[in-house]
Amino acid sequence: MSNGTVPAKGLYPWIVWSVAAVFYCYGFFQRVAPSVMVTELMTDFAVNAAVLGNLSAFYFYAYAGLQLPVGVFVDRWGARRMLACAALLCGSGSALFAIADSITMAYAGRLLIGAGAAFTWVGALKLAVEWLPPRRFAMITGMTLMLGMAGAVGGQAPLALAVAAVGWRATLMMAAVFAAGLAGVIWFVVRDRPQSGSPHAEETDMGDQASGLLRGLKLTLATPQSWIIAVFGAAITAPLLSFAGLWGVPYLMQAYGIDRTAAAATTSMMLIGWGIGAPLAGWASDYIHRRRLPMLIGSVAALLIFSVVIYVPDLPLLTVRILFFAHGLASGVMIIVFAVGREHNRPGAAGATLGFINAFVMASGAFFQPFIGWLLDANWDGTTVAGGRVYSTAAYETALLALVGCSIVTVLAAIMTRETRCQNVSDSGVGS
Numbered sequence: 024m025s026n027g028t029v030p031a032k033g034l035y036p037w038i039v040w041s042v043a044a045v046f047y048c049y050g051f052f053q054r055v056a057p058s059v060m061v062t063e064l065m066t067d068f069a070v071n072a073a074v075l076g077n078l079s080a081f082y083f084y085a086y087a088g089l090q091l092p093v094g095v096f097v098d099r100w101g102a103r104r105m106l107a108c109a110a111l112l113c114g115s116g117s118a119l120f121a122i123a124d125s126i127t128m129a130y131a132g133r134l135l136i137g138a139g140a141a142f143t144w145v146g147a148l149k150l151a152v153e154w155l156p157p158r159r160f161a162m163i164t165g166m167t168l169m170l171g172m173a174g175a176v177g178g179q180a181p182l183a184l185a186v187a188a189v190g191w192r193a194t195l196m197m198a199a200v201f202a203a204g205l206a207g208v209i210w211f212v213v214r215d216r217p218q219s220g221s222p223h224a225e226e227t228d229m230g231d232q233a234s235g236l237l238r239g240l241k242l243t244l245a246t247p248q249s250w251i252i253a254v255f256g257a258a259i260t261a262p263l264l265s266f267a268g269l270w271g272v273p274y275l276m277q278a279y280g281i282d283r284t285a286a287a288a289t290t291s292m293m294l295i296g297w298g299i300g301a302p303l304a305g306w307a308s309d310y311i312h313r314r315r316l317p318m319l320i321g322s323v324a325a326l327l328i329f330s331v332v333i334y335v336p337d338l339p340l341l342t343v344r345i346l347f348f349a350h351g352l353a354s355g356v357m358i359i360v361f362a363v364g365r366e367h368n369r370p371g372a373a374g375a376t377l378g379f380i381n382a383f384v385m386a387s388g389a390f391f392q393p394f395i396g397w398l399l400d401a402n403w404d405g406t407t408v409a410g411g412r413v414y415s416t417a418a419y420e421t422a423l424l425a426l427v428g429c430s431i432v433t434v435l436a437a438i439m440t441r442e443t444r445c446q447n448v449s450d451s452g453v454g455s
Contacts, residue, residue, distance in 0.1 A: 050171070086385045266290070275290065312444050402421050
């Protein structure tokens, strides 16, 4: 069957979306994978925490940097072609990382993985728009994010077991093979749109699309609320991307004296909570017709919970896991910023607005992963094990103050967010 000649009937539309969502799940798996390899990576490449943080963050450099053009590429060449190529790019990056004999090769591998993963979110939602009923789009968005969190959880405790069994290089090579297989499935199974087409399917000239993106971006940047909302999204996501995504596992191993698998299972609770909290927060915001109130409640709760779990001594591990889950649940209000961003900007600038916000969100991981590593190095007491640096609990507590400060910024941004009451206010002035 040729591209674009398949009727939208039965289970096939859901299969199309689910294949793309599995790729998003894989991208999240790769995003957090270095968190259970910290000791091995520091030892094999003979690097300190700042360099390791930068290595992990190369994923975010590519991902965040590509968010604005990704929409244009997908619209121009179709989600099927772009997702298949992106899966091959992820697989190539994972293979390069697995065989890297220098930190430069490892950087290049992470950069390729991030570049491929940059297409996953937009591609999955583009296919949802084309294939599935509009009335279910909000639910599909939440389900896509939940699958991403499943990938993140897979990149924690299960990956830790695999690394312990066969080593990190063999594990990443298996991930590369999986990505190559996924590229084949996308190419042969996914189609861009049903036979009848869709109101979103019209193709326009690449130059016209790029010009429209630039016009929309200009309008977005000229709206003060766009910046406030983007800062909120970035600040509330930073603990998840930098702590749960990298530094949480070694911190828990040091602070609580537990093994890597148990530490990974504990940090996974933040990601599980986030996956559940995001669709719940979106539903609650729509139900009460308020945006700022749930954003404020979630940001205050996240600040208090993170401060307690890091700085209150001698908490039972079960309590820590419950608090991490609660933190992820509260942080789920991040998903609201995409709705608020659209409501504060003109409909014609929606694509640019969403790309701008998502770039900010991903940039928080790119910044805070190496920054926390730099703070750890600054507070290192000289201890090493098997050639790798070991950081004290006190060093972690000092470094993680950066995330407490970030959480305070989240609360301030929530206070400064103008209420939309779930309506577009760019022209009407509705809100308070």
